[in-house]
Amino acid sequence: MKPFKIRDIVIDPPLILSPMAGVTDYTFRRLIKRRGGVGLVVSEFISVEGLTRHNPKSKRQMRFDEEERPYAVQIFGGKVDRMAMGAEMAQEVGADILDVNCGCPAPKVVKNGGGSGLLRDPALLESILKEIKKTITIPLTLKLRTGYSDASINVVDVVKMAEQCGVEHIQVHGRTREQGYKGLANWDLIKQVKDAVSIPVSGNGDITTIEYGMTKWRESGVNGILIGRGAMQNPWIFRQFADVLAGNQPYVPDVSEKKHVLLEFFSMCREEMAEIVALGKMKQLAGQFTKGLVGGAQFRQTLYHSHSAEEILDNISIYFETLETRDTFGDGVIEADEDADVEITSCDVETHTTENLTQRVSAGVAGQI
DSSP: OOOEEETTEEESSSEEEOOOTTTSSHHHHHHHHHHSOOSEEEEEEEEHHHHHTTOHHHHHHTOOOGGGOSEEEEEEOSOHHHHHHHHHHHHHTTOSEEEEEEOOOOHHHHHTTOGGGGGGOHHHHHHHHHHHHHHOSSOEEEEEESBSSGGGBOHHHHHHHHHHTTOOOEEEESSOTTTTTOSOOOHHHHHHHHHHOSSOEEEESOOOSHHHHHHHHHHHOOSEEEESHHHHHOTTHHHHHHHHHTTSOOOOOOHHHHHHHHHHHHHHHHHHSOHHHHHHHHHHHHHHHTTTSTTHHHHHHHHHTOOSHHHHHHHHHHHHHHHHHHSOOTTOOOOOGGGOSOOOOSSOHHHHSHHHHHHHHHTTOGGGO
């Protein structure tokens, strides 16, 4: 378990913030990066149809800061020429790595031949990868699932082809498109991928605790680990992994620091976006972040029913001050993960675009975000 390279780019620690649509934007990536322990951050997945038609939102999604490096832009689409153009645009904005999404299961994406839809057409994927490789000089990487369905698991054949096309890093989400985000990720298949190619391989799926992550890392032999929802639940998870890899005890933030992170995130959001969108983003993060905290479910409800920045800030102060002085809040219950009321997927564009987020907060149903 040591740093690895994607060409000449050192991924140290070998821990990657997994792309999540509507989550891993400019604000969230910097929040996580500042906590330490992240070796690579990846943009939200970006539509090449939007990019190449100069959609302002798609261009904004490529924005990054120097503190985020190394930084990868992930694109999706089903047309060879558009994918190559999008890759070139990512290189032009200064991305260190270009990542192709071959894993998103969202119907809207798959219907247009992108995401995990490419697993049904390896010949098209091959053409896309070859054309991108001719277009850019930065490293090309691939994020994919194990297959389109349980009856058509083809990940090993696809990654062998990708390696021949010049892909320099493989990232495997251990579920099929058919599974979506249900069931457990299949790390045995991730190990098969690692054994099948000579380029670095990183694994993705269900890494929300250090213990589980270290176990799957050892069993699969992968070069790196991707963490998605786990970073929303615990922004320090990368630092904790890095501590364990260095032979140290994992860092444990206190209540005061947890409060500070929420306030920092909200402040960053308000600097970057309209207040109503910032409110939605805050509620989205809080839905994951408060898993495992005493009275977390009750605290979330107060946030979901907050309609202004002032209410959000007041409720955060009340919650954390109560925890600090009384070690409890509300009913004192710590709900299990399965009881939490917010689900985040990595690329459900129907659910997590900024536009829909804004509409849902405006409609007063932010609790469903």
